[in-house]
Amino acid sequence: MSDMTGTSPGGLPRVFVIGFNRCGTRTIHWYFKSNGYQAVHWDEGNLANAMFRNLVESLPLLAGYESFSIFSDMELITRDFAFEAYKLYRYLDAAYPNSVFILNTRDADKWISSRLEHGNGGYARKWKRLLHVTTDDELITHWRDDWNAHHRNVDKYFSGSQTRFLKFNIETDQPQKLNDALPEYTLDLGKYAPQGRRKR
Secondary structure, X not given: OOOOOOEOOOOOEOEEEOOOOOOOHHHHHHHXXXXXXXXXXXXXXXXXXXXXXXXXXXXXXXXXXXXXXXXXXXXXXXXXXXXEHHHHHHHHHHHOXXXXXXXXXXXXXXHHHHHHHHHHHHHXXXXXXXXXXXXXXXXXXXXXXXXXXXXXXXXXXXXXXXXXXXXXXXXXXXXXXXXXXXXXXXXXXXXXXXXXXXXX
């Protein structure tokens, strides 16, 4: 399951965006993609599905996606299961050394509001069916607990680690922070443009 080089076909370190969706994953994706790099974002859920299938079948986690350098929004949510492949960061770190991990984050309350409104509420309805809950309050409690646990676990795992790790607040940090953390990539700041914001 390992790739001892840890680099993408272009010789660049792979970049894994391991925060939740609705936290600027598309913004980060398009920043790399508009700068000419091979980036994959969600892929209609196929990315997460492939990673979990590869894990079960003892294949390289990125089998089928070897040509990409940047990976974001690695999840697939249905009424029956949740494949949250961004939570496989421990496996990715072991299998692809020399990679860079970005925890994209934001204000938790704004994140919850964004998720509730995502897809005109369709996304929240999927989660309710999956969790067997009926109210927004029950769903919010689950999401908030999951948010806190994921951030705590990621911080603990990468604390003191030799693995390159960056926490990027999509609401307050500037793209120069990404450039500084990834000097191997030539990123034009002029191509950074927030994506996916709700129309007001």
